[in-house]
Amino acid sequence: MNLVFLVVTLSLVWAAVTGSFTVLNLLLGAAIGVGAGLFIRERIESPHLLLRLRRILSLALLFFTELALSAWRVAVLVLSPNMKQKIAPAIIAYPLTVSTDVQITLLAHLITLTPGTLSVDVAEDRRVLYIHALEMHDREALIASIKSGFEAKIIEAFQ
Amino acid sequence: MIMDGLYYLAGLMLIAGALFSLVAALGILRLPDFYSRMHAASKAGAVGSGLALLAIALVSFDAAVILRALLGIVFFMLTAPISAHLFARAAYIAGYRPAGGFALDEMNERPDAN
Numbered sequence: 179m180n181l182v183f184l185v186v187t188l189s190l191v192w193a194a195v196t197g198s199f200t201v202l203n204l205l206l207g208a209a210i211g212v213g214a215g216l217f218i219r220e221r222i223e224s225p226h227l228l229l230r231l232r233r234i235l236s237l238a239l240l241f242f243t244e245l246a247l248s249a250w251r252v253a254v255l256v257l258s259p260n261m262k263q264k265i266a267p268a269i270i271a272y273p274l275t276v277s278t279d280v281q282i283t284l285l286a287h288l289i290t291l292t293p294g295t296l297s298v299d300v301a302e303d304r305r306v307l308y309i310h311a312l313e314m315h316d317r318e319a320l321i322a323s324i325k326s327g328f329e330a331k332i333i334e335a336f337q
Numbered sequence: 338m339i340m341d342g343l344y345y346l347a348g349l350m351l352i353a354g355a356l357f358s359l360v361a362a363l364g365i366l367r368l369p370d371f372y373s374r375m376h377a378a379s380k381a382g383a384v385g386s387g388l389a390l391l392a393i394a395l396v397s398f399d400a401a402v403i404l405r406a407l408l409g410i411v412f413f414m415l416t417a418p419i420s421a422h423l424f425a426r427a428a429y430i431a432g433y434r435p436a437g438g439f440a441l442d443e444m445n446e447r448p449d450a451n
Contacts, residue, residue, distance in 0.1 A: 194404035
């Protein structure tokens with residue numbers, strides 16, 4: 179993501195939030211965008227923008243499918259009469275492969291919004307993510323499904 | 338014809354969104370402990386409001402409104418997990434445990450656990 183792309187995006191977001199697409203307002207948005215970009219300029223660089231964009235889209239697609247499934251499962255669970263027997267709450271330690279703050283945050287976010295899991299905390303050394311599971315039947319299977327799903331896609335999108 | 342279809346679609350999405358919000362509220366009422374309730378609030382709640390905003394975007398025919406509805410969805414997806422996560426973390430650190438206990442609690446083993 180280079181600076182130009184960032185500034186254009188931020189200016190569009192600014193216009194959208196303020197609700198007016200006049201030239202003056204877009205310029206104001208761009209000025210604020212440049213200001214914001216200057217603060218984080220050391221962190222903006224990426225080799226293959228398009229390839230990355232495709233991977234991010236694929237991650238987003240996976241996320242929305244999982245989110246729909248998740249809401250559905252919570253709904254079914256809440257409405258089932260024998261709900262209390264189905265719940266087996268547990269907190270498991272998930273060994274993290276991703277290492278940067280952004281990636282861990284994203285993973286924790288995605289985990290929270292997907293079926294039966296909720297991020298609770300990250301260990302001090304950032305090697306373990308603690309996850310609350312609503313119905314834990316198989317610890318290894320749960321860890322494996324996150325490893326091969328979200329975490330693999332996040333690593334792909336950010337490498 | 339297409340317009341009618343759009344309105345029907347938006348109506349259906351509004352109903353679905355309202356139902357998910359209802360389920361989220363029911364979940365907060367029915368689920369047995371705090372952590373489980375956070376599941377209902379963060380997922381069904383986010384989907385419910387997301388669907389409602391998406392329905393507005395579909396029938397507004399105004400770029401500014403559409404963009405703001407989509408931004409609203411994005412902000413919702415960004416903030417709902419953060420609050421759920423913070424609540425759960427705060428509850429754990431405060432020492433709250435579900436009445437039946439956890440089936441497994443690996444957070445217990447870490448050095449800085451209370």
